[in-house]
Amino acid sequence: MVKNMKVNCLIIGAGISGVSIAYNLAKKGMTGIHVVDKGYFTNGATGRCGAGIRQQWATEMNCILAKRSIEFFEHAKEILEYEGNLEFKQEGYLILATSKEEHDQFTKNVKLQNSLGIPSKQVNKEEALKIVPHLNPDSFYSATFCQTDGHLNPFKMTEAYYLAAKKLGVTFSFHEEVKSIDVLDHQIKRVHTNKEVYETERVVNAAGGYSHEIGMMAGINIPVYAENHEILATEPVEKMQGPMVMSFSKNIYCQQVPHGAFLMGRSHKGVLHNHNVESTWEFLDHMSKTLVDIMPKVAELRVVRQWGGSYNMSPDRQPILGDTEELKGFYMACGFSGHGFMLAPMTGLLLSEVILGEKPSIDMETLHINRFKNQDQIDQEKSVV
Amino acid sequence: MRKEDIIICRCEDVTLKQIHDYLEKGYTSFEDLKRLLRVGMGPCQANTCGHLIQREIAKFTHTSVEEVPVHKVRPLVMGVPLKKIAEADGEKHES
Secondary structure, three states, X not given: OOOOEEOOEEXXXXXXXXXXXXXXXXXXXXXXXXXXOOOOOOOOOHHHOOOEEOOOOOOHHHHHHHHHHHHHHOOHHHHOOOOOOOOOEOOOEEEEEOOHHHHHHHHHHHHHHHHOOOOEXXXXXXXXXXXXXXXXXXXXXXXXXXXXXXXXXXXXXHHHHHHHHHHOOOEEEOOOOEEEEEEEOOEEEEEEEOOOEEEOOOEEEOOHHHHHHHHHHOOOOOOOEEEEEEEEEEOOOOOOOOOEEXXXXXXXXXXXXXXXXXXXXXXXXXXXEOOOOOOOHHHHHHHHHHHHHHOOOHHHOOEEEEEEEEEEEOOOOOOEEEOOOOOEOEEEXXXXXXXXXXXXXXHHHHHHHXXXXXXXXXXXXXXXXXXXXXXXXXXXXXXXX | OOXXXXXXXXXXXXXXXXXXXXXXXXXXXXXXXXXXXOOOOOOOOXXXXXXXXXHHHHHHHOOOHHHOOOOOOOOOOOOOOHHHHHHOOOOOOOO
16 A cells, blocks of 8 residues: 655646746745646647737736736746746737727727836837738738737746756656545545545646646536647748737737747637647648738748647636635636736746735736626636637 | 767757757656657658657667657648548538
8 A cells, every 4th residue: 555645735737837836836935845747748738839928918917917927037047047948039929900990909908008017009000011021911900019028938938947846846747647636624635646645735726728627626616618729830941020920800820939930820710628639621721821811921831730739718718816715725727718828927926825825916806716706797808819 | 979969850950969868857758858859840740850769768768669659740741531621611620
């Protein structure tokens, strides 16, 4: 009979959210932190994401989380003492408005962003073409641009947190899957995996696409689900595009990463709610046509590979962060709806504060799971692909 | 020949030395190495380096080559079943 492992905090999921929470907790002095992940390093959404970081959002909370996260990314290499290259660049996001209605919505978005200290601005067609000359001028109406948005390598960023957390004593096990969670008198007691049994009073659900399933194991019905979002990479070429080009109405985001390849993704209407992450030719078909429309020059590049990854969707497309009233010791960092990578520094900081009973750095009540109990007060994020 | 002069992945210029260094760090599957070194991400999609790296992983982990999982094959290198094309319907998404 193997003896049960005793840990102070078990984090489920070693993606960017899990490693950031682990690092922040350890930095604040917590010991006995263990992280389990069912797959290999960055097998989930983090390693499948579009590698973009932006602050141009339509809800106040997303703006604040993103802005403060970018402030961390700007110094992440030094803070985490990472020897590798994070491939961080701040060459902006150019978001296209394709109609007068979208332009008017963006005017409101930029006003909100500016009020929170985000240096975004609305630009006309001529100005947008100066930023990205190969845009088809007939494909859009106007745009917004924020110089301090940009790119970061998801694998390297995760490794940086992972190594820094390990240095602070956090332990990790990969290829280990959580199977059940024991609860007694509304308190977390134990977690069973396919390899171990953990005695613990604190569990963090940072399971990305599997957050709903982990919630159900603890008896908490989190209103999130997984859906496949596809993406592709082209052959690498000489630098020809600084910013990420994005359009909600055309359903595309597309950037050239420092390596030289272009990454581009889009969502698929009517995609099933499940854990499928396979590639479809429909995606390739729609993507190629959208690209020929807005950036015909980029459409001349060869596709090298395509893949898929799970978005963990929440009802208002904003993350669910914090504890629950129903179950003591159960914490959530899920429902990022495709944006968990870029918000991870704040996810880690806020969760560590909640878990340790400290006053949160920002008022995060509107991100608590309780917000769904009063549906009419939800601030819906619309700036999403 | 020095390990730093032996190119294992020709698409991304990854050397045998880098492969060995990352195996030592604990990244012992092709999927791990791919994400940190870019092996298999280039135009040949691991057609050149796949078997070579599989062999290095086998040596390092003291397993037989057959037991080392091969990398995930991604489109467009992969053949497309005719059925998938025939079934396709612009707006419907089959998993």
